[in-house]
Amino acid sequence: MPAIQKDDFIQSIADAFQFISYFHPLDFIKAMTKAYEAEQGEAAKDAIAQILTNSRMCAEGHRPICQDTGIAVVFLKIGMDVKWQTDMSVEDMVNEGVRRAYTFADNKLRASILVDPAGQRRNSGDNTPAVIHYEVVPGDTVDVICAAKGGGSENKAKLGMLNPSDSIVDWVLKTVPTMGAGWCPPGLLGLGIGGTPEKAMVMAKRAIMDDIDMADLVKKGPANRVEELRLELYDKVNALGIGAQGLGGLTTVVDIKINTAPTHAASLPVGLVPQCAANRHIHFTLDGSGPADFVPPPLSAWPDIGWKPDDLATRVNLDTLTKQEAATWKPGQRLLLSGKMLTGRDAAHKRIKELLDNGEGLPDGVDFTNRAIYYVGPVDPIMGEIVGPAGPTTANRMDKFTDMMLEKTGLVAMIGKAERGQVGIEAIKKFGAVYLMATGGAAYLVSKAIRSTRLVAFEDLGMEAIYEFDVENFPVTVAVDARGDNVHETAPRIWRRKIGKLPEPA
Numbered sequence: 158m159p160a161i162q163k164d165d166f167i168q169s170i171a172d173a174f175q176f177i178s179y180f181h182p183l184d185f186i187k188a189m190t191k192a193y194e195a196e197q198g199e200a201a202k203d204a205i206a207q208i209l210t211n212s213r214m215c216a217e218g219h220r221p222i223c224q225d226t227g228i229a230v231v232f233l234k235i236g237m238d239v240k241w242q243t244d245m246s247v248e249d250m251v252n253e254g255v256r257r258a259y260t261f262a263d264n265k266l267r268a269s270i271l272v273d274p275a276g277q278r279r280n281s282g283d284n285t286p287a288v289i290h291y292e293v294v295p296g297d298t299v300d301v302i303c304a305a306k307g308g309g310s311e312n313k314a315k316l317g318m319l320n321p322s323d324s325i326v327d328w329v330l331k332t333v334p335t336m337g338a339g340w341c342p343p344g345l346l347g348l349g350i351g352g353t354p355e356k357a358m359v360m361a362k363r364a365i366m367d368d369i370d371m372a373d374l375v376k377k378g379p380a381n382r383v384e385e386l387r388l389e390l391y392d393k394v395n396a397l398g399i400g401a402q403g404l405g406g407l408t409t410v411v412d413i414k415i416n417t418a419p420t421h422a423a424s425l426p427v428g429l430v431p432q433c434a435a436n437r438h439i440h441f442t443l444d445g446s447g448p449a450d451f452v453p454p455p456l457s458a459w460p461d462i463g464w465k466p467d468d469l470a471t472r473v474n475l476d477t478l479t480k481q482e483a484a485t486w487k488p489g490q491r492l493l494l495s496g497k498m499l500t501g502r503d504a505a506h507k508r509i510k511e512l513l514d515n516g517e518g519l520p521d522g523v524d525f526t527n528r529a530i531y532y533v534g535p536v537d538p539i540m541g542e543i544v545g546p547a548g549p550t551t552a553n554r555m556d557k558f559t560d561m562m563l564e565k566t567g568l569v570a571m572i573g574k575a576e577r578g579q580v581g582i583e584a585i586k587k588f589g590a591v592y593l594m595a596t597g598g599a600a601y602l603v604s605k606a607i608r609s610t611r612l613v614a615f616e617d618l619g620m621e622a623i624y625e626f627d628v629e630n631f632p633v634t635v636a637v638d639a640r641g642d643n644v645h646e647t648a649p650r651i652w653r654r655k656i657g658k659l660p661e662p663a
């Protein structure tokens with residue numbers, strides 16, 4: 158068997174991460190299409206339409222599915238008889254491949270990895286290092302899985318150290334609602350059952366890389382205990398009614414994947430790792446005959462949905478927005494925003510707070526009076542683009558700043574993804590503001606609603622600087638209204654009741 162060449166390995170890793178940044182796997186496109194066809198919740202169906210339209214646009218434009226282009230995770234199975242032609246370690250080659258992928262000029266991906274995580278949290282600049290899992294197996298090939306995992310879904314991973322007599326199903330059904338919508342469903346849940354705590358988590362992560370085959374399993378029925386569990390969990394997790402983006406609906410997961418390992422008699426570790434709507438992974442094998450070749454899904458794989466602004470949504474002129482107008486909006490109402498909004502996320506909020514605490518006031522040109530702020534950190538634009546993929550970031554990270562922003566800046570609306578926490582909702586209610594939700598995992602589609610951008614302040618913060626976006630028909634759903642009513646609480650409750658397979662929560 159010929160040796161595996163250094164550059165073949167590095168280039169295969171680089172090509173894999175580029176490929177998955179803009180191509181969803183075929184099985185996921187099919188499963189999401191089925192979910193779209195079945196969905197009855199209006200807001201959830203609209204969100205899935207956006208995700209699928211975004212998916213096709215990214216495939217055609219070779220631009221990232223999501224602005225969070227993820228942490229690079231690589232599973233390697235290295236044959237014991239493999240020969241290498243290289244002067245680098247496997248780890249260094251993987252990282253060189255990641256570096257090449259994320260800095261590739263035609264489709265530069267967002268660098269999200271920070272070194273010194275408990276200290277300076279400095280961006281490594283090229284998304285390295287990857288997280289690598291190794292197995293050494295018989296054979297003379299190298300089996301590779303590359304996955305790009307977004308922070309929103311990774312942050313919702315859970316580990317349960319159950320008692321052996323506890324019910325895994327009960328634990329999952331108790332745990333999934335606590336994960337909210339920050340993991341951008343619909344997606345998959347991976348479970349790792351058994352082993353030790355760390356083994357359970359790695360098994361859960363590896364499980365979500367397997368093909369989606371729930372439709373087949375439903376058809377053929379379970380052949381063993383794991384398949385029984387998968388079917389039961391698929392049915393019951395969807396019966397929670399969480400739905401796309403937590404807006405309430407029929408599909409929260411398109412599959413449940415499970416890996417197991419023997420465990421201690423006193424233990425029942427269960428790892429749970431969600432996979433979001435930006436489901437990005439690919440599998441390939443190197444045998445020394447050259448770099449991997451990746452075959453894109455045919456364009457016919459995507460359904461003919463072509464999400465467009467529709468007349469059922471309320472048109473809003475952001476340039477004349479008032480608190481009184483925003484107070485008329487209801488949770489679950491779909492809006493199309495046009496006009497000017499400001500951007501800002503974690504670092505900008507932190508700096509605004511410091512400035513206001515020091516009595517220095519906002520920087521010149523920053524005025525939030527009667528404005529909306531969009532929590533976003535876009536991908537850098539490439540030639541011809543106004544802005545790169547620019548989907549929303551998780552809003553509840555801004556909760557601790559919300560009271561200050563609403564009290565001191567005159568802000569009226571916030572746009573982000575997933576649910577707000579209690580502190581954020583209290584502030585929204587107190588000041589009669591609103592929180593609007595854009596679809597996580599539809600970043601390229603959303604970016605096309607942005608007609609121009611202008612840097613306003615904090616240039617040194619890079620993608621976290623404050624910009625002014627001029628938007629046209631920017632799609633959002635009202636998530637928390639001016640009375641503090643919260644769609645992420647009410648909609649799943651309504652849909653759980655409608656689906657009627659689970660009792661009312663206590």
Ligand code: SF4
Nearest residue numbers: 223307309341433598
């Ligand atoms: S779809 Fe949501 S969770 Fe996934 S990478 Fe994008 S923002 Fe993060």
